[in-house]
Amino acid sequence: MPKVLMKGNEAIAEAAIRAGCLNYFAYPITPQSEVAEYLCWRLPEVNGVFLQGESEVAVAYMIFGAAGAGVRVFTTSSSPGISLMSEGISYLCGAELPAVFVNIMRGGPGLGGILPSQADYLQATKGIGHGDCRLLVMAPASVQEAAEMVMQAFPLAEKYRNPVMILGDGLIGQMMEPVEFPDHLRSEPSNKDGWASSGMDHRKSKTRNLVRSLFLDPEQLNRHNMDLRAKYERMKAEEVQYENFNTEGDYQALIVSYGTMSRVCKTAVNMLKEQGIEVGLIRPRTLFPFPEAAIGEAAAKVSCRAVLSVEMSMGQMVEDVERSVRGARPVQWYGKCGGEVPTPEEIIEVVKTTLASDLSRR
Amino acid sequence: MAKTFQRPQALFDQPTHYCPGCTHGVIHRLVAETIDELGIRGRTVGIAPVGCAVLAYNYIDCDFQEAAHGRAPAMATGIKRVRPDLMVFTYQGDGDLASIGMGEIIHAANRGEKFTTIFVNNAIYGMTGGQMAPTTMPNQRTSTSPFGRKTEEAGMPIRVAELLSALVTPAYVTRQTVIRPKYIQKAKKAILKAFTYQMEKRCFSLVELVSTCPTNWGMTPPEAIQWAEDVLLPYYPLGDVKTPDADVKEAPCKTK
Amino acid sequence: MPAQIAINGIVIIVGNYGSGKTEVAINLAVDRQAAGQRVRVADLDLVNPYFRTREARRPLEALGIEMVLPPEGLLQADLPILVPQVAGLIRDPGDLAILDAGGDDVGATVLAALAEAFAKSEAPVRMLQVVNPFRPNTDSVEGCQAMRKAIESASHRQVTGWIGNAHMLDETTVEHIARGYALMQALVADSGLPLVCMTAAAALMPAIGALDVDCPMLAVRRQLVPPWQKPVPLQPEKSNG
């Protein structure tokens, strides 16, 4: 199909349908309410299910119920709403149910503001719920990529029987860009007969399924958690995605940045090139698993003297960047949040200052 | 009749973990019998609550999901919306339904979600050790109301059946009990009706069952039954509070 | 000091949270079993899922002490599980049946639900309240009596005697036990109920002889220890009796 001009939120909604997900439960919150406003008329066209829940707490468990019944299901929300869903996300991880959560981040903490932010990085990658639970987290940097990631997210969620989160910022949701949708995917988790509470009659085995996360025997619970850990390790081995930008030749500094922020950084890298300063950029497309090896390797390049984590937050991803660089190079953070987005000019300034201070230390 | 003592197919043949004098076992049996009689075991999904009945799936033999505290109605909504062909019931206690999950039950009932709720009201939190519930009676002593429930602080106990029947949408709301054999047939009929209405795609139905908790009430089982009759039943009167044929003009309930 | 703890039939152990009921119940069982009584223990703590008698079930069973517990799969459940075997144990306790109730009046509430079984039993029933005078609410005669009243009201049963469990865990000295004994004496005078025994860590027992204690001493080997400590081995000593 030809390219169409769509808002990120609309593209996310349409992509889910094209990924065969015809079930959506949500509660409105800026800056992602367009997803619900799109799906409330679009889903009935394809005989799908649209329901506006009474709260994000309830929505998380509507997702649980539907996922547990063996269908593709997703929701979208923004930072405070995701906080309310986080208990349910932990239960989904515990019960090993596939579902997709989209977080179009806004400023925080608390009510914060509605403008773009990346301040839920740690929540998404490390602190999404109680217990040893993890999400596979994907971070799109364009409307096209948001659509593609939504379509990848469902099979990934089903492959691991684990929720997947698309972590976008307000701009990704609100911006309009041309988008082209890949072809339809299948519409049901192919492995659901083994676990879904979809009614015994509907399964060859005619034995019942229990969807649960309670394990009273400590040995059993430990084993369950070891199994979950093995899954997360498998994600680390198989699902890392990232983009290299201007890293073929020598560069004096390496920027790590994701989402909208990475696009600003790309502009800065291009402008620095015009001034004769080469800077490489790595853009994580998955935040969990994090492209540790790629960043570690890129930072270790002989010409590279410093690493900069640029974020629309007060320094969250920088912890993972430091972990990846393992002390081989100085790692710095630069960022703004609450709706302020660093401009290319500011980033150029920071890169130059960093390189100068690094030189003066030698 | 020998039939009375036959184990329903939907009930596992194993003793329950419930305390002597607890009514969960009887209610499990009534639900299992209903599932058998309607022949729906293969397309039924139960939702077990947080509470003493968290392990209900160990006794009732059909597909089950295990809820977070209070969220069973949201989960039932999720299942029923995406799989309207399944028969879905939630099994909830008073802490689960009337306290932490009050928002979920009211909205599910008001949307007319086509599932059935079995609400076990024993006026106390059983699982966590006898704390005060929203349905605890005035002056009733619990581990968090050691001097008795003070209504000036905690208000009067919530009559869930009446509260939900104030909504226009729900199809069937009734209160029954199983504390003595003489009440059980009526309770059974109510559960059967509630499931039947679900099969007929009528809006939400709820069966409240006034129950006993001798262990946490600190009474022998006979004392508990007597107390329930003397104190609970006058405040929680038995009978249908809302039937599907009332309010037909306004309610969106439809038979198929 | 008298060497023997004279108990038989049904002994219910009650007391406030953290008084050491469970350690007392376990060690009392070991002591009596070693003295030749056939002992059974029921874990009636339905309230708090931590530090219960069931955690010591393996060493106790190794000594031949029979445990009445919820089914294996539900041992760690946060559920009040009152198994029917408890009523059977009460009706027919044998030499000695120790019922370890939960803490405070809340933990003792379950006893009221068992009133019928108690009524049908012909065995003597004792309800012993464990007191650690170094716990905040039981550091005075009034505090201990208030707790007794609350437990009696919740359980619908009377306390029949005291067990002095004076300790500060690993920091316990002979001096602590002496001070605890003084409070127990005052409690006996105030209540008119007997002091069934005092306790002391097995390692402290040799030093206790110097004290002028006019009641049996129960040697305690701690079983419910945090994961970084090892329980003291429950070696049954040859009883003096």
Add this chain to the structure above:
Amino acid sequence: MQNEVMFAGFGGQGILLIGKLLAHAAMEEGYEVAWIPSYGPEMRGGTAYCTVVIGDQPIGSPIIKNPSHLVAMNRPSLEKFAPVIKPGGVVLINLSLIPVDSGRSDLDELKVPTQDIAASVGNGKAANIVALAAFVARSKLVSIDSLKHCIEVEFAAKPKLIPLNIKAMEEGVKAAL
């Protein structure tokens, strides 16, 4: 080559829509495009603005500090954004509401009485289309044919509005000559 166009005015003037129309037309012509709204509280009744980025390379930063061009539909927008426009850019001034000019000599100022023109073709509400058409005719970022096509697509669901808007477009183009 990259051009950034800032559209600004009161909420209700159809600012976001004309931004979208330009982005759509540029996309149809094979350019890389991004339409970036302001979705802050100001979009509700206050100032509304959006930026359209058109380029022949993938678009980097969607945050534009100095746009190439400005379509100012009210006075506060002109006063706020005219100072940051890159030298040489086109600045469309809605003469119906703005009695002043940009105050810059290095810009290509285009003054169009958009409301009056729209009213003359039948509906003052089409002022945004008049402005867009005039801007496109002057800046030549996309062809008038592409613009016409996109207007027809945009109003496909309300076909009665198409002739009015096409007429408004044509008058806007004339105004830029």
